Amino acid sequence: MKKLVIAIVAAFVLWFVMFSPLTAGYLNFWLTMSLAAVVLTAMALAMRGRQLIGSLHFSWRDLALGVGSAAVLWGVFWLGNYFSNLLFDFAQGQVAGVYAMKTGENQLVIALLLLFVIGPAEEFFWHGLVQSELTKKIPSPWVIVVTTLIYSLVHLPSLNFMLIMAAFVCGLFWSTIYYYNRNLLTVVVSHALWDVSVFVLFPIS
Numbered sequence: 304m305k306k307l308v309i310a311i312v313a314a315f316v317l318w319f320v321m322f323s324p325l326t327a328g329y330l331n332f333w334l335t336m337s338l339a340a341v342v343l344t345a346m347a348l349a350m351r352g353r354q355l356i357g358s359l360h361f362s363w364r365d366l367a368l369g370v371g372s373a374a375v376l377w378g379v380f381w382l383g384n385y386f387s388n389l390l391f392d393f394a395q396g397q398v399a400g401v402y403a404m405k406t407g408e409n410q411l412v413i414a415l416l417l418l419f420v421i422g423p424a425e426e427f428f429w430h431g432l433v434q435s436e437l438t439k440k441i442p443s444p445w446v447i448v449v450t451t452l453i454y455s456l457v458h459l460p461s462l463n464f465m466l467i468m469a470a471f472v473c474g475l476f477w478s479t480i481y482y483y484n485r486n487l488l489t490v491v492v493s494h495a496l497w498d499v500s501v502f503v504l505f506p507i508s
Contacts, residue, residue, distance in 0.1 A: 333412075348427070351431065358486065359486070359487050369488065369496070372489070380507055387465065400463060417499050418496075422498045429454055430487060430490055454473075
């Protein structure tokens with residue numbers, strides 16, 4: 304458990320560096336995020352290598368579930384963006400702030416990083432490692448809530464309410480799928496495809 308706590312603290316540090324306004328003007332977000340992805344993957348493999356790889360099961364059903372759930376989540380975010388703009392004056396500006404991180408960057412490079420590096424790395428870490436290890440201590444659906452809250456809290460340094468809420472929705476969505484499906488490949492596919500869709504192919508704002 305001590306190693307897991309250290310890994311989570313390391314993730315907090317990485318997310319602070321990536322998202323804090325204090326560091327925003329000094330670092331390239333996508334390079335930093337890619338390096339963080341490598342660190343997350345390395346920690347997950349070091350702590351749960353054999354079990355993590357063993358939780359990747361290919362089946363057409365699970366692949367379809369990953370693709371379909373990515374589409375559903377995109378729809379949830381489209382609706383969320385619509386209603387957030389009606390309810391909150393700050394919503395549009397904060398969402399635009401998230402999308403501003405890709406301004407001036409090569410869109411193909413961003414898409415490839417999201418699809419093959421960043422999306423998979425987050426799933427290896429947050430569900431392949433964190434949720435799987437927490438399940439040993441919290442063997443009930445409550446582990447979904449705990450994992451989601453931790454994933455949401457690491458986004459606090461962004462000071463962006465919309466980003467934090469987006470992390471909460473995504474975390475709850477993928478944690479629930481992984482808890483009941485038990486196939487890491489499903490959430491890897493879902494996360495990677497959703498990332499590419501919402502940031503590059505079909506932006507919601």
